[in-house]
Amino acid sequence: MATLSRDLERGSYEAVLLRTLRESGPASRTRIGEITGLSAATISKAVSAMVDKGLLREGAVAEPRMGRPAVTLVPAPEAVTVCGVQIEYGTIRLGLTDAESRIRTLRTAPFDVTAPPSEVLDLVATEVRRLVDADTGAPCVGVAVGIPGAVDENRRINRLTINLGWRDVPVAEHLERLLGVPVVVDHHVRLMALAEARLDDRVRSGIAYLYVRRGVGLGVAPAGRGRYAVGPAGEAYLGHTRVVEDGELCRCGARGCLETVVAEPYLRARLERAGHADVLRADRPVLEGLRRLAAQGDPAAVEIETDVVRNLAGALATVVNLFTPDLVLVGGMVAEAPEATITRMRELIRERIFPLLREDFRLEPAHRSEEASVRGAATLALEVSHFS
Known part of the structure; x- marks a missing residue:
């Protein structure tokens, strides 16, 4: 054990x-x-x-x-075990990996989104212990937690998670007290970028990872296996960039944020107002239904799809010009979009980026976002904790 x-x-x-x-x-x-x-x-x-x-x-x-x-x-990668944890909206996802960030065990557990942070973290500790107790590998020497929100520069405190209403939550301190091993915390999409940057040998300078579901998150990570870049440089609040003047009120308190145009809750609400609630089945990707309606010539669907693709492309073009990543990965509901939607987004981005970047520009769907979040957290545990 x-x-x-x-x-x-x-x-x-x-x-x-x-x-x-x-x-x-x-x-x-x-x-x-x-x-x-x-x-x-x-x-x-x-x-x-x-x-x-x-x-x-x-x-x-x-x-x-x-x-x-x-x-x-x-x-020897199997001589060390670390635990990666991803706290999503209503779901805890966690896994054990070796020193090469290869996932050995993966587990999920639901939680009440209205519960206080301390109660959710108590559940995280319980699930980590349950996972470790059932494992037969090497001792678990550290834990890293991905949070859908901002963290402090020392990667110990969740400063703000709008979706959960968390502010200044001492995640690392709370879990270290319960588990007795080093704990670090970081933005969940940055951890996804970190995992993919370590896995893709084609990447020379780095990866930008866009994740869209309930919100919009962006993570940027350097290529290779070097030290993880500390500080806020790999985290950006792209979802709260204004793209519509006097637009819809965002959960952050501002109006017209990118999130209010492309995130799933807002997108579903807009489709319902257009009389298309029938395409919003839980088992069907929302962008797939939107593409089908737009292809049929539905005016509302054409307008909504155009807004989504144009605004995502504009935001990502800015990311490419600023960070010059080799690869842009789109995850969450955008990864589930039809190829025609991805292709159009890719074309628009290429038109808007600096000419020298166009030849090598790549944008691809990220189909392993659930595993990537856990693997990225485990990689963080190895790369910034004292035992690495």
């Missing part, structure tokens, strides 16, 4: 070595010394202990050199 464990002490040489190998890939003891500045004796002592614990493996011979060949050190 797995456990919750603090076995890897904060600030230890083990943490430095593991982090270095995650960033640089397999490396010799000499190379680790060059990167970290640690002495050969310190590295040798730490490596011996880590090999004995099963945290490192001595792998293939490193690059050719004069004299005795160097042995490459490789982290």
Whole structure:
């Protein structure tokens, strides 16, 4: 049975070595010394202990050199377990992964959206313990939580989640008290971007991830396996950018936000007002029904679809010009849109971005958003917590 464990002490040489190998890939003891500045004796002592614990493996011979060949050190991914948690509107999604962020177990649990934050976090802790108790892998050494809202720069406090009415909730402190392991928290869509940036070998500079469901979230993450960028740079409040002057009142208190044009609750309300409640079945993607009506020439559907595609394309063109990502992924209900809708959005974005960016621009649906949120949280736990 797995456990919750603090076995890897904060600030230890083990943490430095593991982090270095995650960033640089397999490396010799000499190379680790060059990167970290640690002495050969310190590295040798730490490596011996880590090999004995099963945290490192001595792998293939490193690059050719004069004299005795160097042995490459490789982290053993199965030697560490972390837990990724995603708090959505009314649903907690969580999973256990190894050090390569490969999901071993995935679980969901509902919660009352009117419940106080402390009650929801108590449920998160209960579900984490239940998941860990049923697991047979290595000890779980840390937890990261994705939240659909803003977090503080230290990734410990949920500053504001409009959909749930949460403000200044000490998520990390609450869960650390209950679980006894390090906890970090971040914006959920940024974690989705982080997961995809680590998985896609084609990405050179980074990924922008747009997620649309009850709200609109944007996350930006750098490519590769280097350290996770701390600070607010990977989080943007795109959904609360004004796109309609004197438009509909948004939940944030402003009018005409992008969210009021493209998010699912507003979109469904607009279709109902147009007399198309029949296309809003729970088991049918809303953009699929909208595309069908527009293709039939329904004037209201054509107008609504045009607004959605035009405003999403305009917002994403700004994102591409600002952050120059290699890849833009669209998740949530936009990932469920018909190919014709995605194609039109792609064309409009390409028209609006800087000429030098057009040739390499890619926009694709993200079909693994549920797993991506958990995998991204687990990756965050590995990359910014002290045991990584």
